Amino acid sequence: MIQHVVLRIIAKLLAPFILLFAFYVQFHGDFGPGGGFQAGVIFATAFILYALIYGLENAREAAPPVAAQIGVALGVLIYAGTGVVTMLLGGTFLDYSVLSANAGDGQHYGILIVEFGVGVTVSAVMITVFFAFAGRRGVLEEREDVVPTEEKMDG
Amino acid sequence: MIVEMVSWLCLMGGALLCVAGGIGMVRFPDVYTRSHAAGVIDTGGAFMILLGLAAQAGFTLITVKLFFIGLLLFFTTPTSTHALVKGALFGGQNPIVRDSPDKDNGVAS
Amino acid sequence: MMFAATMAGILVAMVLALLRGLLGPTVYDRILALNTFGTITVLAIAILGFLMGRPDFLDIALLYALINFVGTIAILKYLRYGDLSASSPDADGSKR
């Protein structure tokens, strides 16, 4: 009954802090190393750890694959949308300085929004890839046209 | 000045413990005994080096981050060692034990 | 100077851990060497930050410690259950 008690409890203790660290890296991208891509990977790491210890079913409940797929598109939309908004405001594509009255502030906000888009896409893609990888055995077993290797050897 | 001395002492001690753990990892006979040598690196070596760096940095943001690294290692390294040893036991690795009927299963029996 | 000396010690320990990873008769020896190598790498990144005067590297060290843990758990789970999606390790019928 009390089999993987150590792993379970350490995962429970760590998961919120991994998520917080992901957000920290996301929003401090312009002060130190990091940014959208790294934050997305760390964010996905929290879910991967959860899926490793609690199983894929529970992870799919916590992060529904549909939400992850929406996230993939949403991130790109945020990125491109920022570019379109800057064009509508009279600049060129992704010209952040028109986002605010002060050009420096505009640059700052623009890079934050674009990095956020990158983070959303990367985390959603990483979670989707992991779900696809970890769940591939179940898919193979369900399909009838795929013959398991052992039976093929016998025939 | 004293801080410098403490820092030197911690860094050198940590580096020596890391080397000692590495030598142990090469010398010891099976995976369970090697995990003890790895434990020297994970605890003694890591904490002393982090302490030495923290003494060097003083009370700044750097020390806070070193503290968080130490805290993370404090929770994760024993967990992964435990998982590894459990996996080795499950995977059929028999620990080398000098046969001693008096102490095996000492209190539990 | 003192960071360089510590770095030298750490590099020696890295070589020794790598040696165990290359020699390791069983796969568990190799995983142990990998895990220890990761811990030493965390320390090496932290010292490198001081050595180069860029303490920003500590964020990377923190991240490396995290990834090292998750990676080790993933490898061990794959070895033991044969896939990464095993739903309830607690309910698994193993005796240990």
Added chain:
Amino acid sequence: MTVRLVSLTSILFATWLLMSGHYDALTISFGVISCIACVYLTRRMKIVDHEGQPLHLNSAIVVYWLWLLWQIVKSNLDVALRCVLPGKRIDPIVFRAPTSQKTSVGIAAYANSITLTPGTVSMTTWDHEIEVHALTRSGADDVLAGNMDAWVTRVERRK
């Protein structure tokens, strides 16, 4: 439940403030939003419970950690010498140590404390005992003496 959510949020926000180092309004508001998002996601994962937020541990844990630190220093020296000196022998032994903890958090803390002390590694946990691999006979005797077990039980008891 509410208590756990409040404690988790405040711990996360304190961590953010410690890590951040930038205290302008924008960064701090990002911090607030991040903490709320973290708590929402951890609730979705269903891990905000007595194991994820062990509030029943009492303040003796600080003294326990200091004591554990001393144990770690002692056993580190012992194991490091055994690694290096050719004269010192190792004498591995596997045994089962009884545990007196009531909660799973207590058992996990005890198992991790055993592993954290070089020279002893916890192999498997059961309800009332832990299988331990020790490098030497004296290390095994230290665990079987039960000091660490008593300490962890004292930490997890409600005041």
